[in-house]
Structures are given as C-alpha cells and as structure tokens.
Amino acid sequence: MIPVSVVTGFLGAGKSTLLRRVLRDPAWADSAVIVNEFGEVPLDHDLIAASEESFVSASTGCLCCVVRDDLTRTLLDLLARREAGEVPRYRRVLVETSGLADPAPILHALMTDRALAATHALAGVVTLVDALHGAAALARHPEAQRQVLLADRILVTKTDLAPVPEAAIRALNPAAPLRAAEHGAADPGWLLAPAPPPAALPDWAARHTAGLGSVVIEREAPLPALALTLWMQGLAEHCGTRLLRLKGLVALAEQPDRPAVVHAIQHMVHPLDWLEAWPGGDRRTRLVLIGERIPRHFPARLLAAVEAEVAAELARRA
C-alpha cells in the first residue's frame, strides 16, 4: 500500500515552499509529488525541485472538478511505471492541490475507486493556513473553509509576519493538531503521519467562490526590473483585493540567464527569489494571475504601457 497525503491550503499559503523543504530531507526524498494548479501554465512543477529519488508530476485545471478522474488515473499510471522501473521507486505520494481546490471530492475519489483503494491508502489531509491572509480567506472563500474543515493536521505558515489566526481556524476545526512553521520548516514526520480516514463528510460536491478565473502572460523578451515593479504596483492599485494571487518566472533584462521568481498574494508582494537556471531551457517569462473578475486583457495591456514608459524614461536618461 502506498500512502497518499493530500497537501492543501488556500492560494499562496506556502504549499510548494513546504514540499520543497520536505523533499530536501533525505528521509522523505523518496516521494512522488503530484502538483495541481489552477492557472493554465504549470509553475509549481519548476519551483519544487525534485531530488534523484523523487519526482514531480503536474496538472492544471481544477483538481476537485474536471481533473478529479485524472488524479485516479495519474496515481495508477505512476504505480505501473514504478513497477516497470520507469520512475524512481517512490514510497509515498504527496498530492499538492491547487489553492482553489475543495478537498472533499478529491478524498472521495481516493477512497472510492476500487483499483486505487487496493494499492493506495489515504494517509491524511494536511492543510496550510497563511497567518497573514488566512482569516480573510476563511471568511470569504468556501474552498478555504473546506480545506480547514477536512484537515487532519493544520500547519500555520508565515508566523514571522502575523500571529496564528486561531479563532478563525478553531471555529471550523476544533480538534485537528495545529503547529506553526516559517518558510516550510515543519517536521515531515508529524505532518505526514497516517491519520484515520474520515468517517463521514457533509457532502462530496465541490464548493467554489463564484467568478474566479486566471490570466496568463507569456513573453520572450526580458523585462526591465523597474517595469516589473511598476506593473505589479499598477495591478495591485487597479485590482485591489480582487487579485488573489500572482506568480511567475520572469526573465529580467538585468539578469536574463536565470529566472526571477515572483510571488504576490493579494496586495502583499513577497521578495524576489531566483532559480539557478531556466528549467528545461525554456527562457520565456510566464506569469499567472488568479482573481475575481480580472479583465482578461488588462494585465498584458498594463504591462505594455508600463514597459513603453520605462523604455522612454531610460532613453531620456541615456
């Protein structure tokens, strides 16, 4: 039996950061990670660098709705490839859901598919709650509520930025063991220890916030760092709380040989990070925005306008 842990948590809660840390621990390196993202372009795949014993398989779309059957198929397919020696002999599977996934239908699929139940055992649901944005997400988004409601263990992240939103969490889930962690520094043994399967769940149908969508920007030409900063400021001003998440790999004109990693959660822009090299040699900038009623063409048009302004300013200074 291969244990399957579901790692969930609202947009930007720190799921990929946690999994990156877990895979770096030699005791947990022999894991297969299945990452699901809401935007049309997978990025987490490149942000969770896998070790030699582990690997990451990615899908986009809504895991709890359209690609639910894909998860069952992916797990069985991976197992067949494991037996055939085509992938590392992983000893557990970690499923990172998208931040907008309702875990209930996912658990249902894992527990009811016969072939899956004969080979895999649900090891539990780990839910990450962002100390800074978690209480607001729990107040507004049914996905966030269900993630906490169904948690076997709760990890509160970003406690370097804000205190644990204990009241909001305990109103939904009074009993699940809770710990805090900064930058994913949690004990995987505690997080991923098998939990008894859920006895009864209210219902299995996915609950979703209305009007959410994603916009993708892809481009070849490197972008001046100033243009990136001004674009993100412009987006935050225009979209306000409707912009839930922005993430991406960016080719900056100042350092085009490695990608800058950009993260923003609502108006909070996290410090730029860098990957050592372009994953798979694809040097295009890829940005994914997730929000409520974001006009489809607005982000790209704003970027073009900001870029032209920055180019004119640099030409004036030269």
Ligand SMILES: Nc1nc2c(ncn2[C@@H]2O[C@H](COP(=O)(O)OP(=O)(O)OP(=O)(O)O)[C@@H](O)[C@H]2O)c(=O)[nH]1
């Ligand atoms: N200050 C601080 N930042 C953190 C912490 N954990 C994660 N982050 C940052 O939060 C941002 C989002 O982290 P991710 O790990 O990408 O979050 P995620 O849950 O995988 O995001 P989605 O897949 O988009 O839902 C990144 O900039 C991380 O560096 C933490 O404990 N403290």
